[in-house]
Amino acid sequence: MAYSSKVVDHYENPRNVGSMDADAKNVGTGIVGAPECGDVMRLQIEVDESDRIVDAKFKTFGCGSAIASSSLATEWIKGRTIDEALALKNTEIVTELALPPVKIHCSVLAEDAVRAAIADVQQKKEAAKTTASAAS
């Protein structure tokens, strides 16, 4: 099976590889895995006060399609609001990267990672709100 040129491009020049401070209040971290293949993916987002994703980073240990899917996902969600990012569907990644059926789970992994990162940062914000209201 040959990878599409877009997968190869993201694999060879992955965008937004790296990490952020997982303890920072405005950073959400999602770590997800695919038990069928043992791939692991970490995707992190930094959000501003108006819930806009100002930066996104990822690190993926897995096949070319998993790396490309997460690279593309970080590219797409940067600059978007949390609500817009939640609307991202794995099928859009499949289409953009021309993933074959056996690699669809890689795009699912990227979607799951985005959702996990958003859930994490929202939970932190909720916790901060609770602490703030308890203090006042």
Place this chain on the structure above:
Amino acid sequence: MSERAISLPVKCLSCHEELSTPIVCDGCHTLYPVPQSADFFDLLSIGRTFHLDEGLLARAYRSIARQIHPDRFGGDSIEAGNLSTRLSAQVNQAFATLRDPVKRAAYILEIAGGPSAAEVREVPGALLGEVMMLREEIEQAQAKGDDAAIARHRGAIAKRRDETLEEIAGRADGLWEASDEDKKGFRVLLNSIKYFDNLLTELAVNPLAANQDH
């Protein structure tokens, strides 16, 4: 344990010999398609348990594989030739599944009606975060050529894989009567093995080749 009600053919339809495996007669070598109700244990005529005798399994496989081998049916009808090819593929798959403890455990879970890795994707506790951290540490150790750190990781991960497999072995034969919750728990344990295996593969390869596509 193997209380499932299954009805396998017991006697050869041609020579009326007792059948020791449902797919071939020891006496007259008549072949039979795999019965719907037969699982891999039935195919190889071996007791339905995780704790099987691997020597016995290998001997059973070799004996059956020899009897159904397509070379033996070359001069026979096309149907017999095709059937022997199909049966051989099924018997090979049965052996490959049952000889490997992890595949065997996953197979027992499957025939006991438990969830697949696609259905239950969880792993135990904080494993994913740990795997991520280990991967990064290994990547750094490989970049620095720190063989001692690599050997240390390899030992520690192999130990955890062994411990997990021991727990799997301890629970596998209880799956027939297990609750859905316990079957799910078994799947969660099984899922972790793939992550350990990938780590061990990563640690086994030449670091210079580590970044090539796979």
